[in-house]
Amino acid sequence: MVIGxxxxxxxxxxxxxxxxxxxxxxxxxxxxxxxxxxxxxxxSVETKALFDALVMxxxxxxxxxxxxxxxTAVVMLCFYIKHYIDSHRKELGIxxxxxxxxxxISSGFWVFGLSVFFGSAxxxxxxxxxxxxxxxxxxxxxxxxxFEPGFHLELFLSLVIxxxxxxxxxxxxxxxxxxxxxxxxxxxxxxxxxxxxxKDGKDLPFLKDIKRATVRGRKSLVFFIAFAAFCxxxxxxxxxxxxxLASEMMSFMILGIGLTLAFVTLFIAVTTIVRSNxxxxxxxxxxxxxxxxxxxxxLSGYRPAAIVGFAVGTGYQYLLLKIAVEVVFKDIENVPEFxxxxxxxxxxxxxxxxxxxxxxxxxxxxxxxxxVKEIMLDSVD
Amino acid sequence: xxxxxxxxxSYGAKDNKSEILKGISLDVKRGDFAVILGASGSGKSTLLxxxxxxxxxxxxxVLYDGENIAALTDEKLTAFRKRKIGFIFQQYxxxxxxxxxxxxxxxxxxAHNNDYAEVIAALGLSExxxxxxxxxxxxxxxxxxxxxxxxxxxxxxxxxxxxxALDEETGRSVLDYICKLQDELKFTIIMVTHNxxxxxMAKTVIRMxxxxxxxxxxxxxxxxxxxxxx
Ligand SMILES: Nc1ncnc2c1ncn2[C@@H]1O[C@H](COP(=O)(O)OP(=O)(O)OP(=O)(O)O)[C@@H](O)[C@H]1O
Ligand SMILES: [Mg+2]
Numbered sequence: 001m002v003i004g005x006x007x008x009x010x011x012x013x014x015x016x017x018x019x020x021x022x023x024x025x026x027x028x029x030x031x032x033x034x035x036x037x038x039x040x041x042x043x044s045v046e047t048k049a050l051f052d053a054l055v056m057x058x059x060x061x062x063x064x065x066x067x068x069x070x071x072t073a074v075v076m077l078c079f080y081i082k083h084y085i086d087s088h089r090k091e092l093g094i095x096x097x098x099x100x101x102x103x104x105i106s107s108g109f110w111v112f113g114l115s116v117f118f119g120s121a122x123x124x125x126x127x128x129x130x131x132x133x134x135x136x137x138x139x140x141x142x143x144x145x146x147f148e149p150g151f152h153l154e155l156f157l158s159l160v161i162x163x164x165x166x167x168x169x170x171x172x173x174x175x176x177x178x179x180x181x182x183x184x185x186x187x188x189x190x191x192x193x194x195x196x197x198x199k200d201g202k203d204l205p206f207l208k209d210i211k212r213a214t215v216r217g218r219k220s221l222v223f224f225i226a227f228a229a230f231c232x233x234x235x236x237x238x239x240x241x242x243x244x245l246a247s248e249m250m251s252f253m254i255l256g257i258g259l260t261l262a263f264v265t266l267f268i269a270v271t272t273i274v275r276s277n278x279x280x281x282x283x284x285x286x287x288x289x290x291x292x293x294x295x296x297x298x299l300s301g302y303r304p305a306a307i308v309g310f311a312v313g314t315g316y317q318y319l320l321l322k323i324a325v326e327v328v329f330k331d332i333e334n335v336p337e338f339x340x341x342x343x344x345x346x347x348x349x350x351x352x353x354x355x356x357x358x359x360x361x362x363x364x365x366x367x368x369x370x371x372v373k374e375i376m377l378d379s380v381d
Numbered sequence: 382x383x384x385x386x387x388x389x390x391s392y393g394a395k396d397n398k399s400e401i402l403k404g405i406s407l408d409v410k411r412g413d414f415a416v417i418l419g420a421s422g423s424g425k426s427t428l429l430x431x432x433x434x435x436x437x438x439x440x441x442x443v444l445y446d447g448e449n450i451a452a453l454t455d456e457k458l459t460a461f462r463k464r465k466i467g468f469i470f471q472q473y474x475x476x477x478x479x480x481x482x483x484x485x486x487x488x489x490x491x492a493h494n495n496d497y498a499e500v501i502a503a504l505g506l507s508e509x510x511x512x513x514x515x516x517x518x519x520x521x522x523x524x525x526x527x528x529x530x531x532x533x534x535x536x537x538x539x540x541x542x543x544x545x546a547l548d549e550e551t552g553r554s555v556l557d558y559i560c561k562l563q564d565e566l567k568f569t570i571i572m573v574t575h576n577x578x579x580x581x582m583a584k585t586v587i588r589m590x591x592x593x594x595x596x597x598x599x600x601x602x603x604x605x606x607x608x609x610x611x
Contacts, residue, residue: 206483206490213478280476286435287533288463288491290456368455372435 011115013268014076018119019126020257021069022159026127027134028062029159033152034135041145050143060324070163072227072261074170076268077112079220081171083272085178092179093186106176113168120160137249207297210284214277215301224269225302226309232262232352233313234320240344241321266356270363273298278370285372295364306356314345382411382569383432383537388441390424390431401427402438403592409585414563414570414603416580419589425573426471426541428589432571433466433539434458463491467535467568471542473526475514481525482510488533497532503558504528505551519546527555531562538563540572544579549611556582557606578610 032055042048085092095105131149139146204212215222235258239251277298284294318340325338390402401424409415419425430436432443434450442449450461467488475484481501489497501507504524514522523546530538538559544552560582563570572579580586581604588596 206486209483209486210476210479213483217478279474280478283474283476284487285459286462286468286474287488287529288459288461288466290459290463373430 011077011080011112013264014073014080014112014115015119015122016260016264017069017073017076018116018163019123020260021066021073022120022123022163023127024069024253024257025062025066025159026124026155027130028058028066029155030127030131030149030152031135031138032058033155034147034150035144038145038147047143054138054144057324069257069261072265073116073163073167075223076265077116077167077171078174079224081109081112081174082178082220083276085175087276089186093183096179096183096186102176102179106172106179109171109175110168112171113164116167117160117164120163124156124160134249207289207293210280210297211301214273214280214298218273218276221269221273222302222305224265226305226312228262228266228269229306229309229352229356230313230316231258231265232355233310233348234258234317235261235313236348236351237314237341237344238317238321240347241317241338241341262355266359269302270299270359273302274363274366281367281370282372285370291364291368294370295360295367298367299360299364310349310352314348382413382446383407383409383571384442384444385432386442386444388428388431388438388443390427390436390438401592402431404441405592405594407432407587407594407597409569409571411569412563412567413585414560414583415572415585415587416583417571417573417587417589418575418577418580421575423589424592425589429539429541429571429573433468433537434462435468465536467530467533467538469523469526469530469538469540469543471545471573473514473519473522475522475525475529477514480511480513481506481517484514484525485528485532488529488531492532492534494532494534497528500528500532504555520548520551523547524551524555527559531559534566535568537569537571540570542573542575544574544576552611553606560606576611581609582606 035051035055035058039051042051092105096102128149128151135147135149235254239255239258242251242254281294281298284297285291289297321338385405385407388402388405389400391398391400393399405428417425417428427436431438434443434453437451441451443451445461445465450458453461476487479487485497485501489495489500498507501510504527506521506524506528509517509521509525514525517525523543527540527543530540540559543559544555547555556579559570562568572583574580581600583600584603585597585599587594
């Protein structure tokens with residue numbers, strides 16, 4: 001029907017995020033379960049304290065990063081379906097006009113759940129591959145008795161099967177809600193609510209007008225850009241900030257996840273921005289607006305969102321680590337002082353500016369390549 | 382002013398390639414009013430796209446006052462369109478997230494034209510200034526697209542079926558307004574239409590068939606938009 005295998009691969013963002021989320025959660029939760037099993041073998045008080053701290057930090061890490069990633073995946077999936085419906089409004093409208101029932105059309109959306117299955121299965125398998133190494137690193141000083149990674153069916157069910165089912169159901173329900181739109185509105189091609197936000201404002205120059213209209217027309221994208229900046233800022237600074245508190249492996253993991261998330265989110269957001277404005281850009285190019293003017297109109301309105309996201313991320317990681325140090329590790333000796341890490345902030349800020357601007361530059365090149373004939377071919381999706 | 386020489390244009394990859402323009406040569410003088418007639422699919426829109434620099438021909442040249450725009454870089458071609466070209470599309474192509482006023486302003490600003498409200502009023506759109514394209518009827522959208530092109534004060538105005546979605550009365554008044562502006566601003570018009578009656582308004586009439594020009598003549602006298610049949 002309307003959704004094919006090709007569309008599932010467009011969900012690469014969700015796949016990657018599911019991989020990250022399930023990977024981290026599997027690693028730490030599996031470790032915790034195995035750890036609990038040796039609780040009664042622990043005799044000394046010191047070892048008990050270490051044991052508690054390990055359990056605690058495992059829970060915190062999987063809650064914070066896993067939870068964070070899961071929320072992102074949910075938001076992103078909703079966004080994808082919405083975007084999918086928005087950009088296929090005409091086809092869906094035609095199907096509806098021909099007499100297909102809403103349920104019949106929506107039920108096709110379950111395949112979106114497959115992308116979650118791919119991602120979480122890979123993440124789960126990946127975690128199991130890394131587990132032996134992880135277990136030995138966590139117990140480097142041989143303070144705890146040795147124990148081997150085990151396979152836990154309940155984790156497989158709740159981290160792989162459950163999300164797949166939930167996401168599949170969610171896709172169908174969400175699309176069902178979206179399909180309530182009357183046929184004519186679907187056929188007209190543009191969603192009304194998307195547009196009405198732009199009030200007839202003051203007399204701004206045209207390029208400022210269109211910049212405002214593009215940003216306001218799709219608020220979810222503002223969120224995504226801010227979120228990308230947030231992830232980058234929080235995770236990069238955290239990975240530098242905890243190098244004295246936790247193992248090197250953990251720092252690397254956090255750094256890796258932060259970069260992946262930021263990149264994927266930013267990539268998806270900017271791709272969507274460029275695609276959904278391709279028509280406008282193409283019209284502007286016909287009239288003789290230059291590549292630079294077009295990319296300013298389409299892309300530069302999001303910069304403030306990135307700055308806000310970055311600032312919030314900085315505050316968030318600071319508070320999180322502060323709380324972790326004061327609550328989780330309060331009974332353990334020799335925990336280093338935790339201070340705001342200015343060096344990490346500078347490194348994160350400078351590298352983010354470069355990262356962000358390079359991506360924007362690449363996409364502005366892409367905008368330049370949108371041919372003036374693009375709209376006539378109607379091949380933009 | 383515009384001299385098109387032996388232009389060829391094909392679409393499609395090697396195996397299912399089809400030649401749409403098969404060696405077109407054409408000469409349009411400054412201030413001319415040229416109408417292109419022809420059956421659907423005969424290549425009228427394609428010719429318009431090539432002549433206005435939206436597309437490059439596969440071979441042949443498109444000369445504006447002696448300058449071959451087919452050989453310009455993309456950047457120069459964009460600057461060229463900005464200076465000289467106004468375009469009214471068969472499918473309107475308005476900016477969906479901006480209202481009527483801003484859509485017209487998009488054209489006006491390129492020509493530093495601050496009096497574009499005049500154009501909007503002349504096309505009977507004053508009431509609709511705050512409306513968005515999806516809130517307009519097809520004919521209203523078409524008039525916005527006309528207003529946008531005229532507000533740009535182009536040297537050459539290309540029109541692809543500008544009256545396709547208009548009723549007789551509105552159609553006549555839009556054509557009349559375009560002609561009045563032409564008298565005043567002396568721009569050149571190249572218009573594609575299905576309506577053979579409109580050809581009686583033109584100075585030059587060009588008839589196309591399957592990618593070739595089969596007939597070209599000049600009208601001795603021109604009728605006004607209110608004198609032609611519809
Ligand atoms: N981008 C394209 N790719 C492939 N074929 C195309 C493309 N654009 C136009 N064609 C083909 O070229 C032919 C001429 O198209 P064109 O739009 O120039 O016709 P037209 O004379 O304007 O017709 P109409 O009066 O219906 O608007 C058509 O057969 C069309 O299928
Ligand atoms: Mg045509």
